[in-house]
Amino acid sequence: MKQQYIKNLAIAFILLLFGNHANAQIGIGVENPTNPVEVKTDAGKVIIDKSGKLGVLVTNPKVAIDLRSGTNGSVAVGNTDKTAAQVGAGALRYVASPAIGVKGYLEFSDGTNWVSFFPKGKPRIVVMASKVTQDTYIFESSNPSEIGAKSGIVQRRSSYLTNWTEKLDSDSGVPTSNFNPATGEFIAPRTGVYFATFTFALQSSQVNTGGNNQTEAIWEVRNPAGTITQRVKTNNGYASDTGASPNAVPVGSACTVSVYLNKGDKLRPFTWVTVAFDGTISQFDISSNGVYNSLTIVEQ
Structure with missing residues (x-):
């Protein structure tokens, strides 16, 4: 009974103590606080005023949380996976x-x-390249034995343009590796709309009589699994006969698209040519350091 009496007395004392100070200020390291809560730190006071505003080294906070002390008054914000x-x-x-x-x-x-x-504006991918080699890669042909690397464009075959000279591959000014100049393939690092254009020109020659002279510049889109999801092409036609030498013409084509890519989609240029040149292989015009054979990809 005596122990229980002492216990009840202690509880009553604690309740009385907290009851007497329920409306008083709380000071930590502060003898006579003037705000409901004041905490002394080496840099200054942290307070909660009567309206509930928090001031960190600020004696008169203007907003719910005021950090504008003028000295290292920053705030850290973390990440979250919540929606x-x-x-x-x-x-x-x-x-x-x-x-x-x-x-x-x-x-x-x-x-x-x-x-x-984005403090520097929307992040933007920019790729620029030129082609000063004759390298191509046949990937579609009625003759499977023709599949592989070639020099120049083989007539009536689907050929990727390979071994580009990369001028720029950046993301908001920071170098990246979204474009593979060896294969000519671009992989979208994020979902969005991309503006893409490429041009090519062949060495000037006579276009001899033929009923279906044309060159096709084609952008191909494949998903990450390698399945073709889209092809966009431009077809340039030419006169059936330009006559004898020296009536040479610079046969070529260009394709410009705005294409929607999902993250991981692959964008790649290729050609299909059927022009009645002498011979079956056409060479790129690389005499002007690739100005006729260029590629640009820009994120919109």
Whole structure:
């Protein structure tokens, strides 16, 4: 009984102590706090004022959390895998993304979607290349034995343009490796719309009589598994007969597209040519350092 009495007395004392100070200020390292909560630190005070505003080294906070002390008054925002709906409108997160040129950026939730803010503008892929070699790769032919690397364009065969000279492959100014100059293949690092154009020209020659003279410049899209999902082509026709020498013409073509790519999709240029030149193999015109044979890809 005596022990229980002492225990009840102790509890009553604690309740009385906290009851007397329920409306008082709390000071940690501060003898006479003037705000409901004051905490002394080596750099200054952290306070909660009577309206519930938090001030970090700020004596008169103006907003719910005020860090504007003028000395290292920054705030750290972490990342989250939660959806914008889960965190609610107004939430912030930091997205560390070494895959893009800006390296990292902030996003805010509008309650439905995460909305990105890019301090250097929207990340943008830019690829530029020229072709100063005769290298191609036949990948479609009625004769399977022809599949493989070639020098020049073989008539009536689907040929990738290979071994480009890369001028630029960047993401918002940061060098990347989205384009493979050896194969001419571009792999989209993220889903979006890409503007792509390439041109090629063959060495000037006489186009002899023929009923189906044409050159096709074609952009091909494959998914990550390698399945063809889209082909866009431009067909240039030529006169059936340009006459005898020296009536040579620079046969060529170009294809420009805006194409939607999913992350991991592969974009690659190729040609199909049927022009009645003398012989069955046509050579690229590389006499001007590849100005006629160029490639550009820009993220929109």
